[in-house]
Amino acid sequence: MPNTGLPPLPGTLKKLGVITAIRDTQLVEQSLLRTLAPILGVLETSLYRINAKHQITHVLHHSRTGTRDSDGAERISERIDAVRNETYIPEHIGLLVDNVRLLGYPCNQPHEGNQVFCYPLRSGELHSGYLIFERKFLLTAMEDAVITGVLQVYSNYYSLLDSSQRDRLTGLHNRYAMEVSLDRLWEELSIQPPMDAPGVAPVLPARDCYWLGVLDIDHFKRINDQFGHVIGDEILLLVSRVLGRTLRRTDLLFRYGGEEFIAVVEARDLEAAEQLFERLRKAVESYRYPQVGKVTLSGGFCAVSTLVLPKSVLERADRAMYEAKKEGRNRMRHYHTLLEQGVLHELESGSITLF
Numbered sequence: 001m002p003n004t005g006l007p008p009l010p011g012t013l014k015k016l017g018v019i020t021a022i023r024d025t026q027l028v029e030q031s032l033l034r035t036l037a038p039i040l041g042v043l044e045t046s047l048y049r050i051n052a053k054h055q056i057t058h059v060l061h062h063s064r065t066g067t068r069d070s071d072g073a074e075r076i077s078e079r080i081d082a083v084r085n086e087t088y089i090p091e092h093i094g095l096l097v098d099n100v101r102l103l104g105y106p107c108n109q110p111h112e113g114n115q116v117f118c119y120p121l122r123s124g125e126l127h128s129g130y131l132i133f134e135r136k137f138l139l140t141a142m143e144d145a146v147i148t149g150v151l152q153v154y155s156n157y158y159s160l161l162d163s164s165q166r167d168r169l170t171g172l173h174n175r176y177a178m179e180v181s182l183d184r185l186w187e188e189l190s191i192q193p194p195m196d197a198p199g200v201a202p203v204l205p206a207r208d209c210y211w212l213g214v215l216d217i218d219h220f221k222r223i224n225d226q227f228g229h230v231i232g233d234e235i236l237l238l239v240s241r242v243l244g245r246t247l248r249r250t251d252l253l254f255r256y257g258g259e260e261f262i263a264v265v266e267a268r269d270l271e272a273a274e275q276l277f278e279r280l281r282k283a284v285e286s287y288r289y290p291q292v293g294k295v296t297l298s299g300g301f302c303a304v305s306t307l308v309l310p311k312s313v314l315e316r317a318d319r320a321m322y323e324a325k326k327e328g329r330n331r332m333r334h335y336h337t338l339l340e341q342g343v344l345h346e347l348e349s350g351s352i353t354l355f
């Protein structure tokens, strides 16, 4: 594709307007790539999102294909591939990203006859990701200024949106973000092979198995009453940190409200899920909390199934958690095991509304 020279300013501004009208962080990322690709005159752009430990959390690849109609008019079709859990990064891009990370400003280097460009995405002073694209020609000063401007607006808006989806005390994603994430997970799982295909278990999706756990700190009211709300807040913060560092990079953790957390994890089967939730319980129990000493939590968990609405999976995990409380606290309970044991009974779906 030829170098397009000066980017069309009204179109760019209009697209920035579109970006800042979106309320979902992942859609904002997609919109950024859709906005930049025509400005840059490239067919492919990628966005690598990283966490505070500089590990890749997800990658978006945007590609455009140009075809000509019978009347000669050019049609552009676009495609976005979102890859979660990606650990592979091509060597030449990895080197470029390292340079940008150390230098703090955009860099480019030749690769197979093209130039590869890497721009940092910022969240305050920190890098929160990288924009990567490749093209034949070096950027003009004007193009560089437009990309920098668009990324600045995008980063400011993204940070604002992200902070509105986080709990102020713990920094974890909040209940609203959880609802959005669960909807997205259900959507992703729904486009996997049909659940009733031969040889596929009816409850779990064919490829990845996800589990949702409700985790609730035990006797938290007593902690508040005995040590005061400031210490209570500190316990919430510490428990969220202990949970966060015990979970894996790809697991999700939310503060659902009060002293309740939701974890959405990947585990290949029930045994692996049990081990994972048990690890969380032990991690919280074995941490020594200043002043308070020992803190425990109880949890209930349930397999994620696209056949069951997110709110019902949440409700199931919640019922299992209440059973763990009833049985004496500081334990994890699996919803379907409790059903099999006759401890719990299936509810009419929709009988309790949690959202």
Ligand SMILES: Nc1nc2c(ncn2[C@@H]2O[C@H](COP(=O)(O)OP(=O)(O)OP(=O)(O)O)[C@@H](O)[C@H]2O)c(=O)[nH]1
Residues within 6 Å of the ligand: 169, 216, 217, 218, 219, 220, 221, 222, 224, 228, 229, 230, 231, 232, 233, 236, 257, 258, 259, 325, 329
């Ligand atoms: N410090 C502090 N306390 C909170 C916060 N949100 C909710 N709480 C308190 O958390 C306590 C929850 O108490 P309960 O729901 O009775 O539960 P519990 O004492 O943990 O008892 P079990 O769950 O049955 O083990 C209440 O006293 C709330 O006021 C918060 O952000 N900070």
